[in-house]
Amino acid sequence: MPSNLICPACETTYDAGPDEPWRCQCGRALEFTERPHPEGDPLPLSQLDTSDGLWTFFEFLPIEPHVTFHEGFTPLVDDDEWNAQFKLEYVFPTGSFKDRGATTTLSRAVELGVDRIIEDSSGNAGAAIATYAARAGLEADIYVPADVKQSKLMTIQRADARPVRIEGSRQDVTDACIEAVESGDGWYASHAWNPAFYAGTMTFAFEVAAQRGWTVPDAIVLPVGHGTLLLGAYRGFSLLNEAGIVDEMPRLLGAQAAGHAPIVEAVGSGPMVEGEVDDHDETDIADGIQIELPARKTQLIEAITETDGDAIALGDDPIEAALDRLHRNGFYVEPTAAVAPAALQQYREDGTLAEADDVVVPLTGSGLKTL
8 A cells, every 4th residue: 555644744644645635734745654664784785686776775665666767776986086976866767866756756656546747847857757757658747947958848748748838937837836736737746845756866875875885975965956865865864774774874965056045044154155156146057956945945954954964055167167077077967967066176175074085976967958
């Protein structure tokens, strides 16, 4: 039976089903009532059968694998120039880490008997949800900004999903999508609100730990818009600790775009913006994380503060410099994926991270997305 949902704030529970709410009546995001994790010592990576990709860790997931391309176990690559390990999340089927959440979200939709799904996205999540909806044989409406990148728009269209282009801000896109959901147009496969998406992104933590011999890095530097990967990492490492597989948490260090940095405003201890901008300018290059109102802002703040983490915002100049440097070293990523490496450099320069610190940085989206 599919897991029911619960509100962590008011503890109201909701039965699983195609008509389940997308958030609690009190306004908070919902979670699964089940939080499974295995018992006993894990196998070393050399003995793990990873042919099912991230679903190798099915014992941690409250969802069955109904819709999958066997995605996951993206490479973890040492890079001496950056003195870090890059996890190449841009090699997923649709070219971004959002496939982690798409496989679990659409698998949940199939479990519930959903006929039609709705999502809002700046591009990558929409492309992932549309692709996995096609794999599941479900109709999909994907709400996107009017100026969405052509490559991402074509991915949505060619998966036979219906893109709904909305003029205005990224928040305007979300508002229009939620209005459609509230009108009963479909099940909200939201990468920001739906707990099934975070069940997928937390597999990032399981893979990192397994690829490192079941050890935890000192820190992980991640881009933050809605924070789906940061929060997923936090949940994944927390479950590994609860299962007794690891006994520590990595510091979670966020990276946001100038002009779109609500998490930095809440928890950032350093300068609000790094680069040749002032506090009123906006970073245009990192369109994938231009989120003003993260759906799970309170949870993101908790994840950062409880891991002794931090958050900084960056302007166009350091992001562009990091992007060029990545490309010269063979990492063909989109601009938003360069935000975390740019932040890594800044965290080291300001002393938040020491040169000797063991750091993992996800490279989140393919450079093919910019075409």
